[in-house]
Amino acid sequence: MKFAPIPYGRQEITADDIEAVQAVLQSDFLTQGPVVEAFEQAISGYCRAGYGVATNSATSALHLACLALELGPGDWLWTSPITFVASANCGLYCGAKVDFVDINPQNYNLCPQALESKLKDAKQQGRLPKVVVAVHLAGHPCDMRAIHALSEQYGFRIIEDASHAVGAYVLNEPVGSGRFSDITVFSFHPVKIITTGEGGIALTNNPDWARRMRLLRSHGVTRDPDCMDQAPDGPWYYQQVDLGFNYRMTDFQAALGLSQLQRLDEFVSRRQELAKRYSRLLAHLPVTLPQFNPETRSACHLYIIRLQLDQILVSHRAVFEELRTQGIGVNLHYIPVHTQPYYRTMGFAPGDFPQAEKYYTEAMSLPLFPGMSDQQQDRVVTALQKALTL
Structure with missing residues (x-):
């Protein structure tokens, strides 16, 4: 199907x-x-x-x-x-x-x-x-x-x-x-x-x-x-x-x-609910999940995971492409700005900001929006589990 x-x-x-x-x-x-x-x-x-x-x-x-x-x-x-x-x-x-x-x-x-x-x-x-x-x-x-x-x-x-x-x-x-x-x-x-x-x-x-x-x-x-x-x-x-x-x-x-x-709080509440559900469903997978600060309320615009590449046999790119092949619209937020060609002309170079660059090699944004159903989220989780074990 x-x-x-x-x-x-x-x-x-x-x-x-x-x-x-x-x-x-x-x-x-x-x-x-x-x-x-x-x-x-x-x-x-x-x-x-x-x-x-x-x-x-x-x-x-x-x-x-x-x-x-x-x-x-x-x-x-x-x-x-x-x-x-x-x-x-x-x-x-x-x-x-x-x-x-x-x-x-x-x-x-x-x-x-x-x-x-x-x-x-x-x-x-x-x-x-x-x-x-x-x-x-x-x-x-x-x-x-x-x-x-x-x-x-x-x-x-x-x-x-x-x-x-x-x-x-x-x-x-x-x-x-x-x-x-x-x-x-x-x-x-x-x-x-x-x-x-x-x-x-x-x-x-x-x-x-x-x-x-x-x-x-x-x-x-x-x-x-x-x-x-x-x-x-x-x-x-x-x-x-x-x-x-x-x-x-x-x-x-x-x-x-x-x-x-008028629906802002409703949107945020549903995003938070989906984020918590992701964290529960993905807890057993070799990925690093988002951390939430108890002193803040996140708007949960994105749900970003980081692949634990030392725990899997496939590359960051391979996981991304497999998910896209399965119709899962993953994205990557963001490519470090200092590595963009325009900024490299100003003297920035790889290695300048190592934490940002390491993040880029592992990060992936999973689908998240208020109208997302639990069934759609289950599809994302199943597809990710499959992509991690190729």
Whole structure:
């Protein structure tokens, strides 16, 4: 019997979602209308943050966050090598230099001990980072308390790249509250926890940073008389006061996000249930399972295993390809950024971040999404067991 393929991630769209989008499509405003602001307020309210600035992608939100923190030429941005390239590229967009901090081998996030060691060396060399981007890989929050303590000691700003982690909690506070960071960014890509199709948001408690991100989101153009260098000529008047971008979210995207947000806790709960079930079903296999910190609530965006290659007779690639052959949409998050050709031209080389590189040789993301059935998950487990014993 041939089964339908199981993707590694998938959006869940209901009739209510479709109705919410249709309502905007039949309204007067498809973009730059009231629904975007309503979505911003809803997300910031859920996360207990002061301000939200919605964008057309999380990449755009990361760029705006860096600009709000005045990252520029001569500055350094540090982040994890195990992330999507956008977490590092946002620094390059601003003309800054980028470096990486190796990962914790237990949770695969940026390692606070490695960060502290690198900060000590950087202080002696006069090249401390202006911004550290802490990536919550797979929806598992970083040790933000430790990273924040280091920021107070060494004077850097913190952006949480929480693209995987809307709905996650740290010490009973939602990721995005800003307790341990300056700006938090979420992604609403279709495979993420909730979706707007494409889209992102930057949350902050600083009104000046929020105001600057809003300005730069829309070409650096304003109609606010208080921001202009001369009195308006008339009600039609606007001024470009900075070099901005078109990073705006549409109202129909925001409407989808608002509708999805009502089911956020339900989505996270189902993801957690599936993750626990995976951990139970896979416990006897030669794989290293994810570890969950009791001080946090993971959003469980991904379920990443690591193959114990010394315990099996097949290669990492062979297991991956066999699962794909069986219709199991495994993936690999991520190729270490410093090994990408573009970053190698900056002087990065294999061996620079050994924990990240070892992770890459063993890691595999198994399918996980709220609409996944127990039967589909059983198929994944059976297929993995077969692939490990080829």
